Amino acid sequence: xxxxxxxxxxxxxxxxxxxxxxCAQDMNHNSMYWYRQDPGMxxxxxxYSASEGTTDKGEVPNGYNVSRLNKREFSLRLESAAPSQTxxxxxxxxxxxxxxxxxxxxxxxxxx
Amino acid sequence: GESVGLHLPTLSVQxxxxxxxxxxxxxxxxxxxxxxxxxxxxxxxxxxxxxxxMDKRQGQRVTVLLNKTVKHLSLQIAATQPGDSAxxxxxxxxxxYGGATNKLIFGTGTLLxxxx
Numbered sequence: 001x002x003x004x005x006x007x008x009x010x011x012x013x014x015x016x017x018x019x020x021x022x023c024a025q026d027m028n029h030n031s032m033y034w035y036r037q038d039p040g041m042x043x044x045x046x047x048y049s050a051s052e053g054t055t056d057k058g059e060v061p062n063g064y065n066v067s068r069l070n071k072r073e074f075s076l077r078l079e080s081a082a083p084s085q086t087x088x089x090x091x092x093x094x095x096x097x098x099x100x101x102x103x104x105x106x107x108x109x110x111x112x
Numbered sequence: 113g114e115s116v117g118l119h120l121p122t123l124s125v126q127x128x129x130x131x132x133x134x135x136x137x138x139x140x141x142x143x144x145x146x147x148x149x150x151x152x153x154x155x156x157x158x159x160x161x162x163x164x165x166m167d168k169r170q171g172q173r174v175t176v177l178l179n180k181t182v183k184h185l186s187l188q189i190a191a192t193q194p195g196d197s198a199x200x201x202x203x204x205x206x207x208x209y210g211g212a213t214n215k216l217i218f219g220t221g222t223l224l225x226x227x228x
Contacts, residue, residue, distance in 0.1 A: 004155075031213040040120070042201065042218040043156070050213045058215075090155050094214050100146045101214055103155035 002026050004104035006091050012110045013081045021076040021107050023091030031094045032074035033058075033101060034066060036087040043090065049074055050096075081111045120199065122223045131189040133222045135202035140183060144205035146216070147176060147187045151198045159187070159200075189224075197226045 007022045025032065030051050035043040045058030049068040063085060065077045074093075078085060088108050092101040125131050137145070143164040148156035162169045162176045162185075169176050175188040185202050200223075203216040 033213075040220060042220045043216075044218075045215070048213055048215075092155075096213065099214075100158045100161050101216060102158060103148075105153070105155045 004091055004093055004102055006089075006104035006107050008107060009105070010108045012112065013078075014112055015082060017081050017111075019078045019081060019109070021078075021089055021091075021109075022073070023075065023104060024073045025091075025093040025102075026072065027093060027095070027102065028071070029093035029102075030071070030096050031101075032068065033092040033094075034064075034074070034076045035090045035092065036060065036085075037090060037106070038087050046076065046089075083111050085109065086111045120221055120223045122225060124225045124227060125192050127192060127194060127226055127228050129192055131187075131192045131196070131224060131226075133187045133189075133200050133224065135185040135187075135219050135222075137183050137185060137202070137204040137217075137219075139204060139206055139217075140180070142204035142206050142217075144214070145176070145178060145185050146203045146205070147174075147185075148201045148203065148218075149196075149198045150201065150221070156201060192224075192226050194226050194228060197224055199223050 004025045033048040034046040037043050044060050047066040049055045052071045067075045088106045090106045092103045094101040146161045147159040150156045160171045160176050173190045177186045199221040201221045202219045205214045
């Protein structure tokens with residue numbers, strides 16, 4: 001009963017490096033989301049995907065790209081990492097807009 | 113640069129007491145609300161939700177109250193236990209219940225500290 005699985009759990013990058021964060025869900029949900037969580041700011045939506053093949057910008061999309069690979073998988077890419085992208089990244093999924101989002105346990109990303 | 117500490121509102125309660133965590137939301141058009149619990153090092157965990165056509169919903173040891181007049185949401189936890197210690201977030205859905213996605217806006221959270 002895995003739910004939402006994120007890899008890796010921790011990562012340290014140097015400024016300018018690129019990285020892809022992986023997310024997979026096994027609940028057959030249509031919608032998937034990427035958030036970042038910074039101290040004192042709650043969770044902020046980066047990108048979301050209403051269904052396979054569609055993606056849309058959230059509140060803070062700059063510096064990120066996403067791919068909805070199939071119904072199960074939704075990846076987040078940092079093309080050229082910056083220290084301001086140091087954060088904890090959470091992936092979530094939901095059964096369209098009629099139920100709560102279910103979260104993974106996050107990727108803790110530090111950019112030096 | 114100077115670091116900024118995390119300043120979460122904190123609610124400290126004794127084990128066995130009831131806890132009430134409050135949340136104000138901003139958009140009168142929001143029609144679906146969710147409470148999440150987040151333990152250290154973990155992702156947010158769903159606790160309970162409520163649609164705007166209700167003003168109260170109960171779960172196991174938890175109750176959510178919604179006051180649309182003043183745009184206020186509260187989470188009541190009965191007989192609080194040490195395992196309830198966590199950060200609690202409210203979230204409002206601005207995307208329209210039943211739409212393709214939930215466009216959740218999260219509050220900054222309240223830290224619940226349960227004293228044995």
